[in-house]
Amino acid sequence: MEIEKERAEIIELFGVHFAKLYNIPPLASRILGTLIVDGCKSGITFEELVEKMGASKSSISTNLNLLLKMDKATYFTICGDRKKYFRAADLSDRLSNYLKLIDSEMEIITRMIGYRQETVSCPEEKSNLENVKAYRLHVMELEKLFTKTINEFKQIENSNKNH
Numbered sequence: 001m002e003i004e005k006e007r008a009e010i011i012e013l014f015g016v017h018f019a020k021l022y023n024i025p026p027l028a029s030r031i032l033g034t035l036i037v038d039g040c041k042s043g044i045t046f047e048e049l050v051e052k053m054g055a056s057k058s059s060i061s062t063n064l065n066l067l068l069k070m071d072k073a074t075y076f077t078i079c080g081d082r083k084k085y086f087r088a089a090d091l092s093d094r095l096s097n098y099l100k101l102i103d104s105e106m107e108i109i110t111r112m113i114g115y116r117q118e119t120v121s122c123p124e125e126k127s128n129l130e131n132v133k134a135y136r137l138h139v140m141e142l143e144k145l146f147t148k149t150i151n152e153f154k155q156i157e158n159s160n161k162n163h
Contacts, residue, residue, distance in 0.1 A: 007037060007038075010033070010037055011030060011033040011034050011037055012030070012033070013033070014029065014030070014032065014033025014036060014037070015029040015030035015032075015033050016029070017029070018032050018033065018072075022070065022072070024063075024066060024067075024070070025063060025066075027053065027055055027059055027060075027063045028063035028064075028066050028067055030053065031049060031053060031060070031063055031064060031067060031073075032067055032072055032073065032088060034049065034052055034053065035067075035073055035086055035087055035088040036088045038052070039085075039086060039087045039088060040087065040088070042085065043075070043076060043085025043086055043087045044085065044086050044087075045083045045084065045085060045086070046060065046061070046064070046083070046084060046086070047083075049064065049086065064086065071089055071093060071094075071097070072088065072089055072094065073086055073087065073088055073089060074086070074087055074088075074089050074090075075087070090153070090154075090157050091153050091157070092150050092151075092153040092154045092157055095146060095149060095150050095153065096150055098146055099143065099146050099147065099150065102139060102142055102143050102146060103143070105139060106136070106139055106140070106143065109132060109135060109136045109139060110136070112132050113129065113132055113133060113136065116128060116129040116132060117129065
């Protein structure tokens, strides 16, 4: 079946991407990819993950707990059902983590500019100061764009939760 092959390839692409991006084990990355592709409707149970991933229960548990601790995955329960249903965290939440990195970088950039302004003593340091100032403008634009995008996704997610 061609569509099943495409599904598997997308999950593997997510797996490679998240392993590099978050520096997490390949199984955790593939679990996150699976939650994004297959879990958006009704979530995926632990047992379904074990079956889909073909890994041991302990490996799935360890990697799923890592994703939960990193706020990359969430779970919910259904009244009367003892199972947990796992999903990828909302995209707005996952993007908010990037915003935290941008804020952290902005703090460093601001301090670097202050430091360099106080200590500039040669053409190379003056050039470095101008580069850092230009980079700050870029990061500020990035921060605005991320904030706008996160707010748009929150509106979509809230709208979807109300339907």
